[in-house]
Amino acid sequence: MSHVHYKIIRHDGGWAYTALGVFSETFATHDRALAAARRAAGEQRVSDETRAIEYQDASGEWRVELAGGHDRPITDIED
DSSP states (O other): OOEEEEEEEEETTEEEEEETTEEOOOBSSHHHHHHHHHHHHHHHTOOOOOEEEEEEOTTSOEEEEEEOTTOOOEEEEEO
16 A cells, blocks of 8 residues: 655745645645645545546657556645
8 A cells, every 4th residue: 555645844935735746736825825735635545436547657668558446545634
């Protein structure tokens, strides 16, 4: 099972969260960024249907895989 770590940081004149090396949009306050991170982390844990996904890998090749809808990550938030 994978793990997604969310971290609240100062960013672009306000606050944001990061997860897996990606920044969220900027929020005016720490509390708003924290609330958004909590929502995002909660959505990551929701089970869904097993589906085929298509993506482009680092070498530019397109891949198709079956993604299990019940294999959800563990999430946490560093405030």
